[in-house]
Amino acid sequence: MAASSSLLHSSFASSLSYKRKRFHQNPKLATFRRSPTIISCTSSTLDPSSSSNNTPAVTKHRRPADENIRDEARRQRSGLAANTFSAKYVPFNAGPDSREWYSLDEIVYRSRSGGLLDVQHDMEALKKFDGVYWRDLFDSRVGKTTWPYGSGVWSKKEWVLPEIDPDDIVSAFEGNSNLFWAERFGKQFLGMNDLWVKHCGISHTGSFKDLGMTVLVSQVNRLRKMKRPVVGVGCASTGDTSAALSAYCASAGIPSIVFLPANKISIAQLVQPIANGAFVLSIDTDFDGCMKLIREVTAELPIYLANSLNSLRIEGQKTAAIEILQQFDWEVPHWVIVPGGNLGNIYAFYKGFKMCYELGLVDRIPRLVCAQAANANPLYLYYKSGWEEFKPVKANSTFASAIQIGDPVSIDRAVYALKNSNGIVEEATEEELMDAMAQADSTGMFICPHTGVALTALIKLRNSGVIGPMDRTVVVSTAHGLKFTQSKVDYHSKAIPDMACRFANPPVQVKADFGAVMDVLKKYLGDKAPK
Ligand SMILES: Cc1ncc(COP(=O)(O)O)c(C=O)c1O
Numbered sequence: 211m212a213a214s215s216s217l218l219h220s221s222f223a224s225s226l227s228y229k230r231k232r233f234h235q236n237p238k239l240a241t242f243r244r245s246p247t248i249i250s251c252t253s254s255t256l257d258p259s260s261s262s263n264n265t266p267a268v269t270k271h272r273r274p275a276d277e278n279i280r281d282e283a284r285r286q287r288s289g290l291a292a293n294t295f296s297a298k299y300v301p302f303n304a305g306p307d308s309r310e311w312y313s314l315d316e317i318v319y320r321s322r323s324g325g326l327l328d329v330q331h332d333m334e335a336l337k338k339f340d341g342v343y344w345r346d347l348f349d350s351r352v353g354k355t356t357w358p359y360g361s362g363v364w365s366k367k368e369w370v371l372p373e374i375d376p377d378d379i380v381s382a383f384e385g386n387s388n389l390f391w392a393e394r395f396g397k398q399f400l401g402m403n404d405l406w407v408k409h410c411g412i413s414h415t416g417s418f419k420d421l422g423m424t425v426l427v428s429q430v431n432r433l434r435k436m437k438r439p440v441v442g443v444g445c446a447s448t449g450d451t452s453a454a455l456s457a458y459c460a461s462a463g464i465p466s467i468v469f470l471p472a473n474k475i476s477i478a479q480l481v482q483p484i485a486n487g488a489f490v491l492s493i494d495t496d497f498d499g500c501m502k503l504i505r506e507v508t509a510e511l512p513i514y515l516a517n518s519l520n521s522l523r524i525e526g527q528k529t530a531a532i533e534i535l536q537q538f539d540w541e542v543p544h545w546v547i548v549p550g551g552n553l554g555n556i557y558a559f560y561k562g563f564k565m566c567y568e569l570g571l572v573d574r575i576p577r578l579v580c581a582q583a584a585n586a587n588p589l590y591l592y593y594k595s596g597w598e599e600f601k602p603v604k605a606n607s608t609f610a611s612a613i614q615i616g617d618p619v620s621i622d623r624a625v626y627a628l629k630n631s632n633g634i635v636e637e638a639t640e641e642e643l644m645d646a647m648a649q650a651d652s653t654g655m656f657i658c659p660h661t662g663v664a665l666t667a668l669i670k671l672r673n674s675g676v677i678g679p680m681d682r683t684v685v686v687s688t689a690h691g692l693k694f695t696q697s698k699v700d701y702h703s704k705a706i707p708d709m710a711c712r713f714a715n716p717p718v719q720v721k722a723d724f725g726a727v728m729d730v731l732k733k734y735l736g737d738k739a740p741k
């Protein structure tokens with residue numbers, strides 16, 4: 211049974227009463243019922259306490275004062291038919307003959323042959339509802355505090371972890387991040403008028419990692435309630451994964467253990483897991499060394515692995531792609547540019563776009579670009595070799611420290627995503643990424659160096675004519691600039707060896723004296739005056 215397409219011709223608001231009827235008629239749909247906190251306004255009711263006698267009273271169906279949003283969601287669910295959607299782990303990119311699969315309640319990160327896993331949804335069950343139905347459902351949940359759908363991730367729950375009980379969900383209402391129209395940057399530096407920056411770093415812990423971590427920690431919460439052997443959750447990190455893991459674990463009261471490469475992450479990132487009460491190991495190696503250690507440790511101890519090797523993370527991260535389409539009112543951009551390190555996120559974007567295409571929400575997917583720092587560029591080298599042979603590299607120090615990764619665990623996922631989206635890989639030198647960051651900041655953004663890597667890819671592809679001036683393009687900003695202030699201080703102080711820092715804007719030292727202040731201001735204003 212396909213959901214009615216009559217919704218195509220009516221706004222969601224006017225179709226609400228129609229939908230309500232349908233929910234009641236079909237018990238399967240009842241699980242999607244909108245929150246009863248919808249404002250119902252009756253013009254016949256006048257508010258006697260109102261200063262204006264003609265002001266209509268607004269009657270809200272509020273939850274009782276002693277009921278929180280989780281209780282409210284539980285009450286609304288009671289008596290409703292069980293959820294009909296499901297998902298399981300399968301080997302990543304397995305052929306049609308593969309019979310290998312695992313329940314999401316199993317603790318498994320790799321397939322029998324040692325390959326990656328993927329969360330596979332029951333697409334036939336999801337396809338029983340048409341694209342219009344899913345678009346309307348997702349749109350109806352934006353901007354609410356209804357548990358758990360107020361989250362940008364859990365507003366797509368049926369496509370993420372369909373079987374988890376909302377009671378087990380650990381969420382900070384992540385997602386729903388700003389899609390910023392980069393008007394001035396686009397116009398001034400690139401001659402573009404449809405350039406957008408998806409600010410995934412304006413988030414609970416300051417990076418896109420929140421999107422995946424809410425899913426992973428929620429599943430851990432469920433496993434612990436099921437008495438599965440999970441004493442704590444652990445990750446290797448260049449700073450953002452550990453920040454997200456420690457925050458979500460702390461909010462659920464679950465121990466977290468983080469392996470950090472000593473002296474290779476920013477102070478703001480280091481202090482996040484410390485403040486959130488994680489067990490922090492600062493290890494004298496790089497990220498790849500930490501990753502190797504955490505994999506060995508999680509194979510021995512009842513510590514659940516939280517890196518994106520664990521495919522649950524991808525399920526949350528893919529919702530950023532769905533959100534972009536939603537923010538464009540389900541129009542597909544031409545290009546989406548993502549900075550890549552361990553390479554889970556580029557696949558997550560592909561997966562989100564692909565699901566929207568397969569389930570009829572959109573009619574195509576965008577072309578993807580993965581951008582790497584030249585100092586940590588194994589994917590770029592692989593791409594340039596014509597996908598001949600992958601060789602891990604020793605990652606060198608980069609201002610884009612969160613992507614200083616030489617042996618990415620999701621290399622196969624990234625290649626799959628790029629091949630199936632007619633994708634491109636670009637790279638950025640240190641000077642290029644820092645200049646791009648400074649230029650973007652000078653137009654009112656405050657981005658991280660990784661976003662500088664992505665912007666460099668855009669600049670190169672625009673200059674070579676691959677990306678056209680009218681192409682609607684989205685650059686994914688992966689972390690908040692405030693996590694990386696030292697790199698900005700170094701740049702604007704022109705304190706970086708062998709870097710011109712062409713767009714530096716250092717503060718002017720001036721005496722506390724009216725004349726001295728006037729002199730520098732007059733010079734400044736004179737330079738700015740129209741010639
Ligand atoms: C800020 C930031 N940007 C980009 C990335 C790259 O994401 P991925 O590892 O999924 O490629 C990471 C982490 O790796 C990150 O922390």
Ligand SMILES: N[C@@H](CCOP(=O)(O)O)C(=O)O
Nearest residue numbers: 447448449450451517518552
């Ligand atoms: N940038 C990441 C590196 C680890 O990536 P993950 O997505 O596999 O956890 C970080 O912040 O640690």
